[in-house]
Amino acid sequence: MSRFVFSRFARYFEEVARLGSIRRAAEELNVSASAIDRQLLLAEEEFGVALFERLPRGVRLTAAGEILIYGFRRWQQDLSRIKFEIEELRGLRRGEVKLAVVEEATFDFVPNALASFMQDHPRINLHVTVAEPDRIRQLVLDGQADFGLAFDPQVTPALRIERQARFRFGALVPRDHKLAGQREISFSHCAQYPLIIPDSIGYLREAIEKLALRAKVLLKPMLTANNLSFIRLMVAQGRGIGFVTSLGAEADAKAPGFSYAELSDRGISPASLTLFAAAERQLSAASILALRYFAVYFDDLDRLTARRR
Structure with a gap:
């Protein structure tokens, strides 16, 4: 389906489904009926099922076609939401990011990671909570923090690990x-x-x-x-x-x-600073962006550490 979602097929398919006719869809879209029919046939070949029943006076969606049109419409709704959130990131609307971090990260790591974010996105409000790892984990799971930064949090399927870095x-x-x-x-x-x-x-x-x-x-x-x-x-x-x-x-x-x-003592495992979010929670666009800044900072730090070894 991914090959077709962003192609002209999506527009052709939805118009034919709406009008129940390839000919009328062609007139509405100002393209040839053969061009629309060709796109439909290619899609049916890829999916391996018929998407329309060909009737004497038009076409009608099959069960597979109904599933596909539902998917397209849901995708369009998601696209509208994504466009709205991208507008937020462009500074057209304000946003808020809540993060919970371990105290040791506040001396250097968090201020450095946030500096460029705050400069690039001054209209996004930030709220930072400093807490112990177990508390940070709970704040993220309860939705009181968009993402967390902690040493060695208890990892469960409810958490999605974004980045980790080890420190002696x-x-x-x-x-x-x-x-x-x-x-x-x-x-x-x-x-x-x-x-x-x-x-x-x-x-x-x-x-x-x-x-x-x-x-x-x-x-x-x-x-x-x-x-x-x-x-x-x-x-x-x-x-x-x-x-x-x-x-x-x-x-x-x-x-x-x-x-x-x-x-110099050996045998003690380094502490893993972990960037994580709730696995099932959908973050706002502002939170996704802030999370990305932290991920980039982790990656830069990892490359710097590798060069020093």
């Missing part, structure tokens, strides 16, 4: 610390000093606990907090070593209060 774990070390300036460092080495870690069960806390277990270190943090911005501030003040993924490693390396060092 690293340490944030105060600038004036003995360990500052190292490119790599082991968790057991970090554990000899005061630690500042997340207090909630999530991708980062789980990784830290696995690292402690493998290093045979009793985890006794000096400070726990449920906010990564606060943890970064405390590290910058020299109160301890924190842990993050390599997601914002470049920005962390340039930060005035601390340096970033990748953890």
Whole structure:
């Protein structure tokens, strides 16, 4: 059918079905009857069934023809909706995009991904919710967020994965610390000093606990907090070593209060930053466009990472 939907056949077929006559359709469309008949015969050959009954005084749709005309009309309705949404993207109408993201992505990733989108589409309103991975997943499934960005969300058939990128774990070390300036460092080495870690069960806390277990270190943090911005501030003040993924490693390396060092420990799987949407939900044109900007940013980041390996 795809060969015919965007061809002249669609116009011929619908007009013949409407008028019940090839001759009258030819007059209406200002083409020859033989040209219309030829298109109909080609379509019937491809489908392998007759689309019209040839009657003494015209034609009548067969059961297969009825199915096809229904499909055409539904396609036309979809096309009208698509045209409307494309107009929205051209800035003729306002739109709204709701996204839910993990906190660690807000330091560098999300602002960079949104910068060009906001510049190109200033009339589309954005609403960003920062939450834990499980909450992000639920917001997407409930329709309260158009798409989500989270580390290692629980994947089910209800979610459609758009992009993924893997990030290793690293340490944030105060600038004036003995360990500052190292490119790599082991968790057991970090554990000899005061630690500042997340207090909630999530991708980062789980990784830290696995690292402690493998290093045979009793985890006794000096400070726990449920906010990564606060943890970064405390590290910058020299109160301890924190842990993050390599997601914002470049920005962390340039930060005035601390340096970033990748953890040298092996056997811990990298965290997968995942861009996802609800599998069965139809997104608005504005949300589809925003999702595309994020996908392109993922692809660019992947190419950049590949060149550095």
